Structure formats: structure tokens, C-alpha cells
Amino acid sequence: MEGMLTINNVWMMICTALVFFMHLGFALLEIGLTRQKNTINILFKNLFIITTGLLLYCLVGFNLMYPGEFNGFFGFAGFGLDSPMLNGGLDLSYNEGYSYWTDFLFQGMFAATAATIVSGAVAERMKLQSFFIFVILYVGIVYPIAGSWKWGGGFLDELGFYDFAGSTLVHSVGGWAALVAIWLLGARIGKFRDGKIYAFPGHNMAYATAGVIILWLGWFGFNGGSVLSADPAATSLVLVTTCLAAAAGGISSFLFSTFLYKNYDITMFLNGILGGLVGITAGADVMSPLDAILIGLIAGGIIVGGVALIDRLRLDDPVGAVTVHLICGIWGTLAVGIFGSLAGWDQFLYQLIGIGSYAAICLVGSFLIFYPLKLSIGLRVSSREETDGLDIHEHGMEAYPDFGLKQP
């Protein structure tokens, strides 16, 4: 029925817009949790990711990820530009849930997200040029190939691995690369001194909070759109599990961190919400509201422990990206085997295999990108640039030049 295609497509377009909007959430969260002197640098990276990500997904990613003829690991079916849809028509037999173009744009918005996660982890010290090269290779090649294993109908899909909206395929894919990056990059100057850990407070908690609320809003589209239709039972359940997990994650992180540190720490609250969102993403469509709350509560605890663990490992992750996206991504993926309608030992095993497979491709893939960069043009800015701030050196300006002075 034409009406159903139209309504499904409307829902998918709205979800696409919401996932696009997440890029503002990521940008505000990242600059909010880092220092003022690197603000423009982070914003610039985010603009690069959105624009390049879309163009790359159009040129190669879409067809790498959803190959016409899939061969098990890789797939090529021409380039996105060379599609049968180019003549303007809409192939109604393509899919009853949405048009070819909506499919492309929705998936394209996802692609850029993985790189954004890395951007937060490497903030305040990574060379812009090296980051650009990483984005092009990781978003252009690693992400779509990895994605094809499950969403492109690859071997993990045939096996029974389940990842509804990308706890693993998007968040862990970004998180693994973030882990490799911060290991190769090293910590920011002064972060670990004399055996102690120094907190570098973020420069704007209003931005960070706005970022998280925008990300939560975007998750309505991220998870809601992953139903791939407007089916009322599935979409509305997904929104409920998504929101309850976010709420539970935030409350849990808030309570754990207040109990441990005797302080109402807003960054823990924020990251707890994100942890809950990442945690529910793999199984948002197969959980009851109670399951979702439990997944979120555990995710919130993981956030508090994970942030402390990363610090103890002397890894410097300015925004907590590895904890939020990698550790909670793993948790969410495992949770599909523990809670909800798919729970069971078999499923738990499939989830473990999936997590391991993605660990392998992402660790290898990101190392093969970052390490040659480190040996050649270098990953890191000079200590002078880092101390002064990347904005002045790489961008020739400050983010807020009027502070404390009267301009002409």
C-alpha cells in the first residue's frame, strides 16, 4: 500500500534528522568537557566528520556496507553515486519501509557517529591532519566493512548475533578505535604527574548538559529509526525502553558517584545517561520496560567504575568516550543474552562472538591507521601547541576572544 510506504518513510526521515542532530550533541558535549583553548579545534573536527562522513558514505560506504552481492567479508556493488535510482524514480519494490534515498541518508548519519566518538577521546592533543586521515580511512572503509558483517547480512548475521541499533556496530566500533588512539597518543601534559591523577575540568557545563540532552533526543531517531519502519508496536516500545534506560543510567551514576565521592558530580550524571542509552541500544526492541531500567541501572554503575578504571590504567580520555561507548557498548550487547525476549546461553555466546569479532577488526583496523601515522607525520601536536591551546596555533583564533576585554 502506498500510504504505508509514505508513513514509514516519513518516520525514517524524521529519525534521520534526529540522528543528524546528534552531531550537535556530540560537539557540545566534547567542548563542554574540555578546555576552552581547544574549542575551535574540536568544533572543526566535528564539522569535518559530518561533511566528510556523508560524502564518503555516498562514494563508497553505502555499497561496502550493504553489498548487492555479498561474499562473506567484503562486498562491492559499484559506488553509491552509480545507483539505479539516479534517474529520479523511486523503486517501490526496493523496500516497503522507506525509499532508497532515505535508507542511504539514515545509514550515512550513523557512519559519521563512530568517528565522532574517537574525536572526544583524542581531544586537546591530536594533530588535525592525522585525525582527518583517520576519519577518511575509518569511516570510509573500516566502519562499513565491519557493519556489513551484521547489518549487511554477513556471517555474524547468519550466526544469530544481535545488535538492534548499534551498541557494538556503532558505539563499540568507535570505542575500540578511541582506545587504540589514546594508548598511542599518550596523556595530555600534566594529567598524570608524580603518581597522581589530575582532573582537568571541562570549560562549560552548560554546553555539556545541552549536548547530552540533544544526544538523548537524537537517540529517539537512532533507536526509533532502527526499527526501519513506523510499526507502532515496535517503535513506541523502543522509545520507552530507550528513555527508561537513559533515565535509569543517569540516576544510577548519580547515586553511585555521590555515594563514593560525596559530591553531586554533574559529569557523572551526564555520562550515566549516555551509558544507559548506549547500553539499551543493542536490544531496545526486545526488552520490557523493567529490563530497560535494569540495563540502565547497571550501565550507570559501569560508568562510575569505568571512568576510574581508565584513569588507573593511565589512559587519558577527556570525555569518557571509552567508558561510555566501548564498555557500555559491550555491556549492552551482552545484555541481549541476559535480558529480554532473546535471553539465553546460545544468544549470550553469539553476543560474545560478535563482540570479539568487532574487537578484532576495530583494533587491527585502527592500529593499522594510527601507527603508520604516528611513525610518519605524527599523531600529536607539539607541547608548545598543546600548552597554548590548539585554537591559536592551528586556527589562528580563540573561541571566545572577547572575554575580559573590550573590543574596538
Added chain:
Amino acid sequence: MEGMLTINNVWMMICTALVFFMHLGFALLEIGLTRQKNTINILFKNLFIITTGLLLYCLVGFNLMYPGEFNGFFGFAGFGLDSPMLNGGLDLSYNEGYSYWTDFLFQGMFAATAATIVSGAVAERMKLQSFFIFVILYVGIVYPIAGSWKWGGGFLDELGFYDFAGSTLVHSVGGWAALVAIWLLGARIGKFRDGKIYAFPGHNMAYATAGVIILWLGWFGFNGGSVLSADPAATSLVLVTTCLAAAAGGISSFLFSTFLYKNYDITMFLNGILGGLVGITAGADVMSPLDAILIGLIAGGIIVGGVALIDRLRLDDPVGAVTVHLICGIWGTLAVGIFGSLAGWDQFLYQLIGIGSYAAICLVGSFLIFYPLKLSIGLRVSSREETDGLDIHEHGMEAYPDFGLKQP
């Protein structure tokens, strides 16, 4: 027809997302209109309200408000978690306008709003712990019971009282509690000195303005979703009356305040827009565009007068919450008896009875929460904490720690 359920449900999910997004609007407006030193505290409260509000509505609120077997004043039908929908199915006979889960989430987003209104009024001096307890009791119990009187099919609904989207049920319910709170709390230190009123300028007009524009956007969902279906005649009329009242409210406040104070006061413009929005909310579906403009123009005038009145009463309401949500909420509720298709003496009387009933439950309910808190753990932070700012004392950090200094 399945297609109509799908499209109605899509509209309701979008409206739910928009109402969720209002929480960013409230947060930005509140921090924008208050001082920098209390920014994290306000953001923290808002995060608490969203997360706790949703969880509470899931646990008790939804069933308190929409009881299966209503007994006139109270209703219990198990807890939201123990619903017949838990097994994943969607009962198509539930409602032709939306699914059970969408209904829950949309109403749950409303529930948290009432507490947010109070948050603005008590800003900069209330103890976080006391505020948390208030939120749990007010959002968990008072709001849904009060709501059930009308939207749950209670006695005010049977009487003929009309409140389309919550000028009274949401905004005044928040506003009455705000009034009780600021009366019990007292003014901020230095607000009223030597018989004079001192203005404490908000610390960021960009945040405040962004907050109001986001709130206006959210009102597309707040009022548009209150149609409870995507009916094209009703939804599109509601969006038009909503936007015209907002526009008229803003212009009216701007003109009145400019005339009186010879100054282009942006906070008056902003609150005028909100006053227009609150004012149209009770009757957005029964007004013509011209009615909406008149309601907005009057609301804008009320804002200018109300803010002066609250000051003269020596009540300290940092963001004008009582004027915007309570006084304009009352105005909007009365306007249903004066303008539009329901206008008439009978209706006006029903509206008065409704307003009086909500005044009673909210004044009593909030007093029964706040007064024992005042006598026990106290409502107010120490004068030292208030002077230094709540961010440093309760949260151990500043919202913008980089101002005027170079970090390591």
C-alpha cells in the same frame, strides 16, 4: 485501519520527542536568567527531574493518573511496570490514536514539566536534597492525582471543566507549588534591601533566548500532541493558535514594557512569549486565530504586570515562573470561558471551579511537602553557600572554570 494508527502514533511519538526537548529549553532559560555561580546546580536539578520524573511516572504516576477503575478522587490499577502490554504485543484496541507505550511516554514527559517550573522559582538558594524529595513526592503523587481529576476522567471532567493541554493541569500545578516554595523559602540575600528591589541580572541572555525558542518549538508537541491523534484539522489549527499566541504575547510584553520602562528589555520579550504559550494551552483547539492573538496580547500584558506584582509582594522568583506559569495559566484557563467555541457563562464557571480545585490540591499538597522539609532538614542553603554560589559548595566545581585564566 492500521495505517491511521501508524500515522497517529508517528505524530504522537514526534510530539513526545518535542516535549522531551522542552527540558533543554527550561534548563537554558533558568540558567540564563540566574547567576553564573549557580549554573551547575540548576542543570543538575533539571537532569534529576527528567530522569526521576520518567521513572516515577513508570512506577506509579501513569496508573495513578489514568486509573482503570476510577473512584472519583484516587485510582490505583497496579503499577506501570505491571501492565498487560509487557509481553511485547500492542493492543490495537487500546486506542486508535497511539499505542499504549506512546501514551505512557507522552504523558510521562508532561509529568516532569510541573517540577521544572518550581525549579526555576527556587533557584539560587534551595537545598538540593530538599528539592529532590519535593520532586519525588510532587511528581510521583500530587501531579498524577490532580491530573486524574480531569484527564483521567475524574469529577472535573464530568463537570465540564476544559483544559486542552494543561494551562492548569501542568502549568498552574507547577506554578502553585512554586508560589508556596518561594513564600516558604524567602528571597535571595540582597534582593530586597532598605525597602528597595534589586534586580539580579541573569548571567547569559543567549542561553535564555535559546531556551525560549526551544520551549516554543517544544510547544508544537505539547499542544499538537494533546490532540491525541494526527487529525489534520485539529492539529494544524492547534499549531497556528499556539504560534500566534506566542507571537502576540511576545510583542505585547515588549510594547508594554518598553512603554513603561523606556527600555528594550529582552527578558520581558522572552517571558511574554512564554506567557502567550501558557495562555493558549488550555484552549488551543477551540480558538480561532484571532482569539489566539487576543489571548496572547492579554497574556503579554499580564506578564509585565505580574512580574511587578510579585516583586511588590516581596516574593523572589528569579525567572518569573509564577507569573508565566501560574498567572498566565489561570488566564488561559479562564479564556476558554471567554473566547472561542466553548465561550459562555456556564463554561466560565466550570473553569473557575477547576482553577479553585487545582489551587486547593496544589497549595495543600505542596505545603504538606515543603513545610515538614523546612522544619526538618531545611529548605535553604547556608548564607555562605548562597553567597559563594551553590556550584562550589554542592558540586565542587564551577560551570565555566576557564574564565579569565589560562589552564595548565
Added chain:
Amino acid sequence: MEGMLTINNVWMMICTALVFFMHLGFALLEIGLTRQKNTINILFKNLFIITTGLLLYCLVGFNLMYPGEFNGFFGFAGFGLDSPMLNGGLDLSYNEGYSYWTDFLFQGMFAATAATIVSGAVAERMKLQSFFIFVILYVGIVYPIAGSWKWGGGFLDELGFYDFAGSTLVHSVGGWAALVAIWLLGARIGKFRDGKIYAFPGHNMAYATAGVIILWLGWFGFNGGSVLSADPAATSLVLVTTCLAAAAGGISSFLFSTFLYKNYDITMFLNGILGGLVGITAGADVMSPLDAILIGLIAGGIIVGGVALIDRLRLDDPVGAVTVHLICGIWGTLAVGIFGSLAGWDQFLYQLIGIGSYAAICLVGSFLIFYPLKLSIGLRVSSREETDGLDIHEHGMEAYPDFGLKQP
């Protein structure tokens, strides 16, 4: 079929909300790219534009633009308030794509946009009162009459001129007035001194970036809604071409400016994205993705060249509004004759005629508004006010009064 009307109407309402949200994007972009001391002034102007714009479009604009009986150049069919729809009914025969009210609100949101463009160009030195008068006359009269030539079925529509969503009808209409305004106003004090051009860095790059991302999001509605139905083939293609042109515009501007100035200039990246968006707007529904990328790439180059050109002409355009909206608007309009399914010499000629016609009405119309204002009450604030900032003089407050001091 009633279902199709409902779904089309839902899409159009969402697009209306997104176009409304663009006003936040414009506001943040404008304040971000200008100096702190004029922030409230710019926000105030933007609030005035949204509210007045909607009211004016209701009072006169809608009927001027879409006249019942069109006479070639002008049309009057009563006022928007006096419509056959006032009695609450929805005339299903009105349009199969959306209701009468949705039509009004969507078009009304467009109307205000033209004035917003001018606001950015005249920032930091124009008298608020004169700007208000300009807005009332330009949005109330010039915009709808000009719009009626094409979208109201006027002579340019009959000729074959094509402008899908307003590269010319909205963006150039604003851009021409911006050009006249900055020519009559003159440059900000100190901008051009001793034969040199001085850059006045904007005061907040985070706001500017957030503004552009919000504008991009809004463009989903601006272009997506211009399909005037939810047709899945057309709407989803339009979103793809819109996003690809934005991405290509940003990347192109970034690469050109980095090559020329050896600096990663974020304002160029931002304006490149906007240039791509304005450029695709005239033909978003008739381009292939490859066409869209090419149009965006060229628009990005135009941005870099245009900004330099405006500077060289000693015109002072603080936010680059003329380059983004006028020059890229012309480019996008011409592109319809060069790329895509309408391309051809005939079409190119129609596009030229359209551009020329709009240049004529807008240059004459805006001159007839601005010049008498200049001779009477004046366009420009005093040099004292300009130096101190408009916020202190016109609004009696600062945007961020807490900077560097502890408030009471």
C-alpha cells in the same frame, strides 16, 4: 483518501517546526560571529522578526502572496484573519497535501527568514527602531508580493522560472535588502582603516557552529517541506541532495580557504555549509546526488571568493550574509539551468529573468524603505553607542554580566 491527507499534513507540520527552529540557528550564528557587546541587540531583533513576521503574515502576507484572484502583479483577497476556515472546519478540498492552517504556518515561517538575513548584515551598528520599521514593511509587503510572482502563480511562474524552495524567493530576497542596507549604513567603526581591512572576530565560535548545525537541521524542513506533500520519492531525494550539497559546500570552502590562507578557518567551513544549502535550495528536487555535490562544491568556492570580494568593495557584512544568501542564492538559481533534469538554455534564460526581476523589486523596495529612514530618524546608532555596544545603550544590560566578577 483521508489517510494520505493526514500523513502529508504530519510531514508538513514537522517541516514547519523545523523551519521555525531555524530562527534559533540564525540567532546563534549571528551573535556568534559578532562582538559580545551587541549580543542582546541581535537576539532582540531576532525575537522581533519571528513574532512580528508571523503576525504580519497572518494579517496581510498570506493573502498578498497567494491571492484568490491574481492580477499579474498584486493580489488582495481579504486578510488572513478573515478566512473561510475561521469556523473551525477543515476544507478537505483545499489541498490534498496539507490543511489550510498548515499551509499558512509553513509559509509564514518562510516569510520571517528573509528579514533575518538582513539582521545579520546590519548587525552592530543599525538603530533598532529603523530595523523594526524595515521588517514590518519588507516582510509585510515586499516579500509576499515578490513571492506571489512565482509561488503565487504569477508571471514568473507562467514563464517557467523555477525556484523549488527559495534560493531566490527567500534567500536572495533577503540578500538584496542586506546589500542595500550595508551600502547605506556604512562599515562599522574601525573596520576599514588606513587602506586596510580589519577582521572583528566573532565572540563565540560554539554559538556560531551550533547555529549552523541547527540551520542545516532546519533545512530538512525548509527543502523537505517545499515538496508540499510527503511523497516518498520526492521528499527523500530532496533530503539527500540538501545534505550532500551542504557537506560538499563545507568541505570545498574549508579546502579553498586552507589553501589560500594556510589556516583552518572555522568561519569559512561554516559559511561553506550554508552556501551549499542555499545553493541547492532552488533545485533540490531536480538534482541527482552527483549534481548536488557539484553545486555544493562550487558554492563553497563562491563563499571564499565572495567574502573577499565584499571586503574589497569596502562593504561591511559581519556575518557574510550577502555572500551566503545573495551570491549563493543566485548561483543556486542559475544551477537549475545547468544541472539536473531541467537543465537547458531556455531554462537558464528563465532563471536569469527571474533573478533580474527579483533584483529589481528587492533593490527598489528595500531602497524605498531604507533611504527615507536614513533621511528621517536615521539608520545608524551614534558612534558612542557603537563603541560601547548596543546592549548597554538600547537595552540597559549586558549579555553576560558575570564575566570576571563575583555578583552579590
